Every structure is written in C-alpha cells, then in structure tokens.
Amino acid sequence: MRIGTLGAARITPTALVKPARSIPGVDVVAVAARDRSRAERFAAKHRIPVVHRSYEALISDPSIDAIYNPLPNALHAAWTLRAIDAGKHVLCEKPFTSNADEATSVAEAARRSGLVVMEAFHYRYHPLMERALEIVHTELGEVRHVETWMCFPLPRFSDIRYSLELGGGALMDAGCYAVHCLRTLGPGEPSVVSAAALLRSPGVDRAMAADLRFPTGATGRINASMWSGGHLLKIAARVEGEYGTLHITNFAAPQYFHRLTTTVDGVRRRERVPGEATYTYQLRAFRTAVHDGTTPLTPPEDAIANMSVIDAIYQKAGLPLRGEL
Structure with a gap:
C-alpha cells in the first residue's frame, strides 16, 4: 500500500512515517504542502521520494493507493471527499470532520465508493x-x-x-x-x-x-x-x-x-x-482493512456518532458548532 500525506503536519512522523517503516507492504511515497519548500524539507528529512506541487496533484497521482489527512480540522471533510472522488482510501486524523453533518456526507461518499475511510483514533487499536x-x-x-x-x-x-x-x-x-x-x-x-x-x-x-x-x-x-x-x-x-x-x-x-x-x-x-505504539497498530489495521476489505474499529459511521455528541456538547454549552460560522 502506497500512501501519500497531505501537508507536513507535526503529527505525521509519529502517526505515519515511523510506523510505516516497521510494517511490511506499507510505504509513504509522497507528500504535498502549501509551502513547497517545507514539503521538500519534510521529504528529505523523512526519506519520502516524491514531493507534489499541490494537494490536488498528490491526490491525483495514480501510483498512490491511500491518503493520510492530518490537515486542520476544518479541512478534513473537503480533502477526504476529494481523495474518495479520486479513488483513494483515506486515514483521516481526528476529529473526523467539523461537525456531524460533514461526517455524514463523508460516510455516504465512502459507502458509495467501497473505499476504506478510517478515523485515526489510534488508541482504539492498542x-x-x-x-x-x-x-x-x-x-x-x-x-x-x-x-x-x-x-x-x-x-x-x-x-x-x-x-x-x-x-x-x-x-x-x-x-x-x-x-x-x-x-x-x-x-x-x-x-x-x-x-x-x-x-x-x-x-x-x-x-x-x-x-x-x-x-x-x-x-x-x-x-x-x-x-x-x-x-x-x-x-x-x-x-x-x-x-x-x-x-x-x-x-x-x-x-x-x-x-x-x-x-x-x-x-x-x-x-x-x-504492546507496540498505538500508531503502529492503527496503521496495520488500516492496511488490513484495505487489503482484506474488513471494517476497521473506527469507520465513518462511528465518526458520525462521535461528532454528534461533540455537536450536542457545543450546543449545550452555548457555543457554535465548528464549521457553521
């Protein structure tokens, strides 16, 4: 499974790059960031062979099987949907989306596509x-x-x-x-x-x-x-x-x-x-779901339920839902 990562987030080395080195059949092969020089530095440091000029170019790369999405919360839904549209499996950082409505939209797209879309609650796999x-x-x-x-x-x-x-x-x-x-x-x-x-x-x-x-x-x-x-x-x-x-x-x-x-x-x-690091278990579970078609412990339907509780807490606290400014 060849994975491309969106952005050069601080979590990416721990959550993706290091675990991939210990899991046979998983390779982090590409990165894209809004700042190309940052992406190039990140790629050089972590031995990632390809730097794409944009998120769109990375998602469109036919040699990539899956996308890791560690972008800011407000960007999770949009870029996960684009990755699904491009035929890519997605490991999306938590929280899955800005709110439950967005999570529902992503879940529906994932269901139609047949692709694996998984929320990165790594602790759940330990x-x-x-x-x-x-x-x-x-x-x-x-x-x-x-x-x-x-x-x-x-x-x-x-x-x-x-x-x-x-x-x-x-x-x-x-x-x-x-x-x-x-x-x-x-x-x-x-x-x-x-x-x-x-x-x-x-x-x-x-x-x-x-x-x-x-x-x-x-x-x-x-x-x-x-x-x-x-x-x-x-x-x-x-x-x-x-x-x-x-x-x-x-x-x-x-x-x-x-x-x-x-x-x-x-x-x-x-x-x-x-046990090993939580992120190693998570990435191994993602690989297994992609290869075997099994349902992971943190699928989009679970993300809808989690975001629904988060939305309700914000409402009870008198605060706006994220993504509804």
Whole structure:
C-alpha cells in the first residue's frame, strides 16, 4: 500500500512515517504542502521520494493507493471527499470532520465508493483497550458511570487548535478523545445532559466538561482541556459498575506508560498490557482493512456518532458548532 500525506503536519512522523517503516507492504511515497519548500524539507528529512506541487496533484497521482489527512480540522471533510472522488482510501486524523453533518456526507461518499475511510483514533487499536473492555464486560457487572479525562497544557495560544475558523477548541482537539473513549467503554450511545466551557476567545473553548446519560440510565462525564479547567494534565478513564471499578491511566498513549487498576468486591488488582505504539497498530489495521476489505474499529459511521455528541456538547454549552460560522 502506497500512501501519500497531505501537508507536513507535526503529527505525521509519529502517526505515519515511523510506523510505516516497521510494517511490511506499507510505504509513504509522497507528500504535498502549501509551502513547497517545507514539503521538500519534510521529504528529505523523512526519506519520502516524491514531493507534489499541490494537494490536488498528490491526490491525483495514480501510483498512490491511500491518503493520510492530518490537515486542520476544518479541512478534513473537503480533502477526504476529494481523495474518495479520486479513488483513494483515506486515514483521516481526528476529529473526523467539523461537525456531524460533514461526517455524514463523508460516510455516504465512502459507502458509495467501497473505499476504506478510517478515523485515526489510534488508541482504539492498542491491546490495552481490548483488555479494558474485557474487564468491563466480564467483571464489573452493570455499568453505572463512565468518566473520561483528556487534559493537557497547550499555552501556545497562536496554535491552530485555538482557531475557530479552523475548527479548533478543547472539545475538538482533546475532547474528541474523551468523547470517543466514553462511548467505547459505555453501554450504548449517550445523550448530552449539560455542558460548560471555559473560553480562550469568543466561541473557542480552552476547557470543556459535559454530563451525559446512556440509554440504560448510566451516567457519564467528559473532561477536556488544553489550558486549566481544573486538570492541567490528566489522561484517564474510569468505569463504575455494580461489582466494582476500573481505572485506566493514559489510555491515549499506553506505549509510554499506562496502568489498569481494577477493584472488584474490595480486591484491587493492577496490571499493564504490553504492546507496540498505538500508531503502529492503527496503521496495520488500516492496511488490513484495505487489503482484506474488513471494517476497521473506527469507520465513518462511528465518526458520525462521535461528532454528534461533540455537536450536542457545543450546543449545550452555548457555543457554535465548528464549521457553521
């Protein structure tokens, strides 16, 4: 599978270039950026053989099988649709689109095309999450509450992640993980009860908290921040069930450090799940889906559900949906 990358984003070496070197049959063969000199420097540094003059030229390259889309959030839908129109499979960074309507449009295009379009929630492909789900489903009994945290400091306020026009905000950047993890661990698709934001600038949240409810009556809460909001740095998930609790430390990047702590009937157990980097599992899953026609864990339909929750949180917080300025 020959992959071309749109832009020279900071995440690309970690999410694509390095994993590709360890996966047989996956090659990063081309890059394009709006600044050609930047693309050339990126290509030279990461040994990418082809630099295209534009995103359009890269997508039109008949030798490329798939596109990696790490562009700013507001550009995800448009360029993923163009890649689909050109017959390319797409691995699109999260959040999948600016809002649920855009996600629905991309999902419909993907379905018509028969191509693999996958949202890059890399953590979902690590064995840690499979082990966590096993514990939830076999040890905790009926789930009563799920809470997730994706909080980290990003005081560089000129960063595009604080740009309303580019689809920024703490909920979009950090919170998309918190929402997705809550949905993964919870009993069904949640509805949003209430939400409150701390703002960096008009319409742009630097922190967001939201309370949710699952169809079973179980409750949920997400906590997301890029600056303060009560948790400067916390990446975790907690599931409370009728028989006990599960706490996951660092579900997002377990290759660096993580811990599962299970307490059932008063007995505490701690464990770790060995494995490769989350991005390696993700890229391997993308390759398998393309080669075998299997459905990945994070298909467009899942992205619609995730963006629907994000939209509802923004609405409850009294903030505009991204992409609807």
